[in-house]
Amino acid sequence: MPELPEVEVVRRGLVNWLRGRTIMSVDVLDPRSLRRHALGPEDFAGNLRGATVVDVVRRGKFLWMPLREATDAATVSPAPTVALMAHLGMSGQLLMQDPAVPDEKHLKVRLRLSPSAGMPDELRFVDQRIFGGLFVTDLVPTDDGGPGGLAESPLPLIAEEASHIARDPLDPAFSFDLFYSRLKKRRTGLKRALLDQGLVSGIGNIYADEALWRAGLHYARPTDKLRRADAERVLASAREVMLDALAAGGTSFDSLYVNVNGASGYFDRSLNAYGREGQPCHRCAAVGINSTIRREQFMNRSSYTCPVCQPRPRNGRW
Structure with a gap:
């Protein structure tokens, strides 16, 4: 299973490609990778379509992407309320690819992103052993009022599933x-x-x-x-x-x-x-x-x- 440095490598890579981009469409090729999203693939896709990725955040080995929902477009800088959370499990991979690149053998979920010059337009979740997965979760206030985790634009919000864990040694707010x-x-x-x-x-x-x-x-x-x-x-x-x-x-x-x-x-x-x-x-x-x-x-x-x-x-x- 990937440890903290591996997840941080992924976070640093993703934030360069994803921040500020809108999710245009969602393809779920294997619903088993959404088993942590209790309401199923249709609800998962409906939560993501039209949402904009605000940042990519990590605490410990937990990784999530706060989302600004499409309905908030007319609101001035709304705070995100939900996030796309990724659990890499034993073999999960989050890969940025151009649409022309053939699908990976174990591709489970594909997110098509708004175009951005010089950047791949797809985020693909690949998982051979299917121990990992993606799901949408609520963001809740941190218990100490500090940032939820390591991020480019830290907010005092944390993915609900990560709220029970302590800060990690690379977190600037670690005490x-x-x-x-x-x-x-x-x-x-x-x-x-x-x-x-x-x-x-x-x-x-x-x-x-x-x-x-x-x-x-x-x-x-x-x-x-x-x-x-x-x-x-x-x-x-x-x-x-x-x-x-x-x-x-x-x-x-x-x-x-x-x-x-x-x-x-x-x-x-x-x-x-x-x-x-x-x-x-x-x-x-x-x-x-x-x-x-x-x-x-x-x-x-x-x-x-x-x-x-x-x-x-x-x-x-x-």
């Missing part, structure tokens, strides 16, 4: 003080806390392992005893590794992950911990220490750590 006060109240291991979307959003398994490796902390460190300096270090590490992944275009272990232009990410070539079982720890090797990355089972997944520079705490809880 470390709030994060740390909540973290100290947890009685769990550090990695479990990092994966808790109600505490901090957008950190998945790959980037949790990478952030913990950079911070030199073991995943089982108890959160209620974590020093502020250690919490600051791991959050800074999470932010750094995500920014590095963004610069590389995301982490791609699967040919199904591509950005809006169809290019795969390649940050997997720069990973220090995740997926490197039995390989030398780069940090230890740099100072002449012989240590290899180990893999351990964790929450039905895997965790990768260095036993030397990420020692397990004696009082660690699982």
Whole structure:
């Protein structure tokens, strides 16, 4: 499943192509990709036709496009009330294409956009495994009055389905003080806390392992005893590794992950911990220490750590 940097790569690509453009028509080729839109394909298409894309917003791994409805055309700068939300699932792709480009094999939904010079006129949702989908949702006020998420023109509105998750480390409105006060109240291991979307959003398994490796902390460190300096270090590490992944275009272990232009990410070539079982720890090797990355089972997944520079705490809880 795409993680935060992959979704942010898509957001940055989409906003350049979509903002300010009107949805002229909607083709639903596979209704299964609209199963989250309870009222069905006709209602979905009716909500989108004639609406203008205001922005593309992301919080954590959630991505949505606020829409200015056609009936609001005579109103001065109306605030959007609904949004088109995209759930990429395991294999969902949002691709910008020219109409002359043949349909992709697993094309599910096509949006035709108002013409704009030098820009593709179609947004296509492609999904091989059909775990993702599109749906229209209400926008609601944020609980803290801040922007709903990362956007070009932030508004204090958030897609209703994303309103339960915390801000992510790349969000300018992210509050470390709030994060740390909540973290100290947890009685769990550090990695479990990092994966808790109600505490901090957008950190998945790959980037949790990478952030913990950079911070030199073991995943089982108890959160209620974590020093502020250690919490600051791991959050800074999470932010750094995500920014590095963004610069590389995301982490791609699967040919199904591509950005809006169809290019795969390649940050997997720069990973220090995740997926490197039995390989030398780069940090230890740099100072002449012989240590290899180990893999351990964790929450039905895997965790990768260095036993030397990420020692397990004696009082660690699982």
